[in-house]
Amino acid sequence: MVQDEKKDFKNLEAKIARIKDRKQKVEKLIELGKFYFLNEKYDEAIEKFKEASKIDEKNAEIYYNLGIVYESKNLPDEASRMYTKALELNPGHQLASKHLEKIVGK
């Protein structure tokens, strides 16, 4: 019984560590993406944000950032798709709705 509990605890610890690791990875990729965006390296920024979205599909922040980069590259259709996705995941994302309104029209 005690053995089983110990095993469960270890499994849980490993799970938490995996989640932490995943979160850190995503954060790092977002940070890198922003770095490339600030340096007007839009294609590299897109690559990083896309990589992040593969790990964390439900992160509104990633899609908002993809929208911003696409808009900066004058790709309004792609940008509006990304802003829409960001708003689906986080309807309160003010910057995403501001940019989407600018592209699509109020």
Place this chain on the structure above:
Amino acid sequence: MRQCVVLGLGIFGASIAKTLAEKGCQVLAIDEDEEKVKEISDIVTQAVQADATDEKALRALGVDKMDVAIVSTGEDMEASILITLLMKEFGIKTIVSKAVSPSHGTVLRKVGATRVIFPERDTGVRVAKSLAAPDILEHISLSPEYSILEVHAPKSFIGRSLKEIDVRAKHGVDIIAIKKKLPYLTDTGESDFKEEILITPKADEEIADGDILVVLGDNKNIDKLRSL
């Protein structure tokens, strides 16, 4: 300061009134609908609920002293013709009237409109043009041969300076301005960008991904540039 009166506060009239006020004009906004007047009252100099075909009421409001009149009651053709005529009788120099059809426009011109606007037709043309040539954002035709165009920077220009590209010698056009997007992080660390326009950019200015070029030149040369 220009004094303008906007008669009719639908979407078209209200946006004209708002923009004129933002540009520093004194704006008197008139509509019969109390709600519409209320909506715009904080933005314009004065917003009044009145019948825009009532000559006495308009004179009492000082409409006859205005420099510009915008007659934006297009859907009600009879009213828009009557109001345009009244503005002409008041001696207003610039009368801009909104028309819903070509015949409506002809009548408005005859009764005194100095400019007739067809918002639906004009928007239709603009939308079609933008769909046919998505890289052209604005087009000002200077003559049948020459234009000023806003176009996306061709891929082959990115990362190169204006001096290196040398569009005047190589393509026979001038880049008179560049619209740039400047990425930055907000106070909360979120990505965003500011838009900046460089008028008569210097030779060492580098073209970046996402730049919009304002190009002046011969239509044929501009078309060649667009196909790069």
